[in-house]
Amino acid sequence: MDLLEFARGPALQWAAYILVAGTIWRIFGIVLLKEKADFSEPRARGGLGAALKVIYTRSFTANPFKKATLYPKMLAYVQHLGLFAVVLLFVPHIMFFEGFLGFSWPGLPNSVIYVLGVAAVAASIALLVRRLTSPVLKLISNFDDYFSWFVTVLPLVTGLLIPVRPGFIRYEDLLAIHILSVAVLMVWFPFGKLGHAFLVFITRGTTGMVFERRGAKT
Amino acid sequence: MTTVDGRHAIDREAERLAYKPPEIRHDTQGDMSTEDRVEKAMHHFVKNFNTQTASYLDGCLHCGMCADACHFHVRTDDPRYTPIWKLELFKQAYKREAGPFAFFYRLFGFKKKVTIDQLEEWQHLLYDSCTVCGRCSLVCPMGIDIAGLVSMARHGMFKAGLIPHELHEVAKRAAETGSPLGITPDKFEDRIEWMADEHEVEIPVDAEQADVLAVMSSIEIQKYPQSIAATAKILNAAGEKWTFRLDGFEATNFGMLSGNPEWQKEATMKLINAAIKIGAKLIVLPECGHAYMALRWMGANMLGKPLPFKVLHISEYLSEALDQGKIKVNAVDTSVTYHDPCQVSRRGGATEAARNVLKHLGVDFREMEYGGDYNWCCGGGGGVVTITRADPLRRRVFKLKMDQVEKTEADELLSSCANCRQSFDDSQEYFNWDYKMGSLMEMVAENLEEDGS
Numbered sequence: 001m002d003l004l005e006f007a008r009g010p011a012l013q014w015a016a017y018i019l020v021a022g023t024i025w026r027i028f029g030i031v032l033l034k035e036k037a038d039f040s041e042p043r044a045r046g047g048l049g050a051a052l053k054v055i056y057t058r059s060f061t062a063n064p065f066k067k068a069t070l071y072p073k074m075l076a077y078v079q080h081l082g083l084f085a086v087v088l089l090f091v092p093h094i095m096f097f098e099g100f101l102g103f104s105w106p107g108l109p110n111s112v113i114y115v116l117g118v119a120a121v122a123a124s125i126a127l128l129v130r131r132l133t134s135p136v137l138k139l140i141s142n143f144d145d146y147f148s149w150f151v152t153v154l155p156l157v158t159g160l161l162i163p164v165r166p167g168f169i170r171y172e173d174l175l176a177i178h179i180l181s182v183a184v185l186m187v188w189f190p191f192g193k194l195g196h197a198f199l200v201f202i203t204r205g206t207t208g209m210v211f212e213r214r215g216a217k218t
Numbered sequence: 219m220t221t222v223d224g225r226h227a228i229d230r231e232a233e234r235l236a237y238k239p240p241e242i243r244h245d246t247q248g249d250m251s252t253e254d255r256v257e258k259a260m261h262h263f264v265k266n267f268n269t270q271t272a273s274y275l276d277g278c279l280h281c282g283m284c285a286d287a288c289h290f291h292v293r294t295d296d297p298r299y300t301p302i303w304k305l306e307l308f309k310q311a312y313k314r315e316a317g318p319f320a321f322f323y324r325l326f327g328f329k330k331k332v333t334i335d336q337l338e339e340w341q342h343l344l345y346d347s348c349t350v351c352g353r354c355s356l357v358c359p360m361g362i363d364i365a366g367l368v369s370m371a372r373h374g375m376f377k378a379g380l381i382p383h384e385l386h387e388v389a390k391r392a393a394e395t396g397s398p399l400g401i402t403p404d405k406f407e408d409r410i411e412w413m414a415d416e417h418e419v420e421i422p423v424d425a426e427q428a429d430v431l432a433v434m435s436s437i438e439i440q441k442y443p444q445s446i447a448a449t450a451k452i453l454n455a456a457g458e459k460w461t462f463r464l465d466g467f468e469a470t471n472f473g474m475l476s477g478n479p480e481w482q483k484e485a486t487m488k489l490i491n492a493a494i495k496i497g498a499k500l501i502v503l504p505e506c507g508h509a510y511m512a513l514r515w516m517g518a519n520m521l522g523k524p525l526p527f528k529v530l531h532i533s534e535y536l537s538e539a540l541d542q543g544k545i546k547v548n549a550v551d552t553s554v555t556y557h558d559p560c561q562v563s564r565r566g567g568a569t570e571a572a573r574n575v576l577k578h579l580g581v582d583f584r585e586m587e588y589g590g591d592y593n594w595c596c597g598g599g600g601g602v603v604t605i606t607r608a609d610p611l612r613r614r615v616f617k618l619k620m621d622q623v624e625k626t627e628a629d630e631l632l633s634s635c636a637n638c639r640q641s642f643d644d645s646q647e648y649f650n651w652d653y654k655m656g657s658l659m660e661m662v663a664e665n666l667e668e669d670g671s
Contacts, residue, residue, distance in 0.1 A: 036266070039521070039522070072283065073280065216564065216567035
């Protein structure tokens with residue numbers, strides 16, 4: 001078994017197992033905590049509608065905070081949209097997903113994906129610089145912040161290198177490294193801050209339910 | 219060339235250049251070992267954890283945006299005042315001891331055990347520099363209610379005997395005498411008699427049956443006793459069958475602010491029992507922000523079942539009474555800006571009530587820039603105004619409020635919270651500021667139409 005076979009086979013397979021098991025464990029560890037009933041008389045309907053509302057609305061910044069948070073928010077949007085497009089709308093990735101899902105969806109032209117990928121890396125670097133220089137972020141950051149950044153950017157960078165065909169490495173080896181970097185990302189995903197990808201639905205959703213019920217600002 | 223001792227930074231905000239005094243006061247209550255304090259702090263923090271709070275601690279992105287929403291950080295640029303940093307020890311402990319991957323964190327030593335020195339240091343962050351105003355909760359892209367977590371962290375700090383002495387004393391006095399300012403039922407009765415005479419208003423006390431139970435804040439009884447008369451004038455004009463009760467009149471809840479759920483429950487139950495005893499259909503809460511949170515949103519949970527009566531903040535009561543024509547007011551020819559008490563508006567959901575009252579009063583209402591739900595806190599909420607050592611920081615933070623108010627160029631500044639009013643009065647005197655805070659309820663009482671009932 002060569003490196004590429006290992007990456008495509010057992011590495012990715014075990015990473016997927018860990019991703020799924022870790023995610024389920026983390027979500028269950030949170031959602032199975034005992035809940036106390038809220039007996040206060042509601043002012044408005046909370047429930048699922050309120051949760052969905054805030055899951056959507058909190059994607060945008062309220063006016064009073066726009067000026068102060070514009071720069072990191074823009075970077076975060078570029079990073080997240082870039083990642084989304086690169087992972088799910090890149091044709092070779094779609095073909096890979098089709099292999100085990102059995103269906104596909106339209107992708108974006110490779111050139112567009114490339115631009116978005118480069119933009120996502122650039123935004124990630126800018127966010128890292130901010131984390132390393134802002135007094136607030138320097139204070140509150142920990143290993144998770146930096147490691148999560150690293151395992152997110154690594155597959156992006158290795159993936160963007162593939163079409164460049166750098167002379168110092170064989171195409172198969174570079175592809176293998178790219179897939180292995182994705183495996184590392186998948187393994188780390190449920191444990192650290194990257195879990196916000198699924199936790200965001202719980203945090204925003206529960207806030208929505210509690211505060212909408214009070215008729216308070218969400 | 220001179221060298222400056224880096225341990226003593228210059229305070230450039232002081233009236234005259236001065237050295238910042240080192241913050242070394244860490245108060246402790248009770249006699250327990252340091253290990254016990256740490257254990258109790260963490261145990262009582264996670265005691266009432268649910269999905270919401272656990273996901274909050276697990277979900278923080280460390281984006282730091284909450285710093286931009288916090289008045290303490292905005293005014294000082296001190297990164298320690300980043301709201302989520304105030305929870306750092308508790309986040310650390312949760313992940314190490316109780317989170318879904320606690321074993322993982324312990325195994326690899328990713329999260330160290332919290333120490334007593336750290337907890338003592340955090341006393342300043344959890345009490346002196348957080349008013350639990352919840353502005354940070356509105357900027358968080360994950361929707362984390364940081365203010366709610368601070369309240370939970372205070373539960374831990376209280377049980378570990380690690381809260382500022384002043385706040386502890388006030389809360390203890392409230393538990394022992396029924397009032398944070400030591401207002402006994404006799405004193406309250408005296409004040410009622412005085413106000414009834416002075417304002418020539420009938421004030422029912424200890425009626426055995428009434429539809430409405432009116433309650434007061436000790437701050438009003440002590441510092442703004444005219445509130446008693448204003449409440450009476452309004453409820454009389456509305457034709458309510460109402461009463462004050464000497465066995466349940468104190469609306470403030472310093473058990474809640476200090477972080478002691480037992481004291482919180484005792485204070486709440488006094489009001490609930492008094493209302494049940496007289497068969498009240500409604501409790502009208504006074505101009506007090508945290509009293510609204512304590513009874514309107516937390517009261518039923520203290521009782522363990524829905525309350526058998528409604529609870530309204532006085533601004534909500536006024537709004538409804540004016541809409542229903544139970545009371546009528548004369549138009550007031552002045553311009554007004556309104557300071558929202560955080561626990562009534564932003565966190566309580568009653569933002570529009572005061573605005574509706576002002577509309578009925580016909581004033582030229584001037585909303586502050588980003589007023590209402592995004593209002594800057596007065597700086598004294600969450601018990602901060604009781605902590606004397608926090609005065610310099612609180613006043614520094616108040617500058618934001620002054621700017622917000624001044625920009626409106628309104629003739630009058632009103633609010634509906636005696637605690638805010640107290641903070642405003644203190645800072646107004648300190649800065650010799652032109653604005654003097656008034657009361658929304660008192661403006662209504664002063665302008666009631668005689669035939670309104």
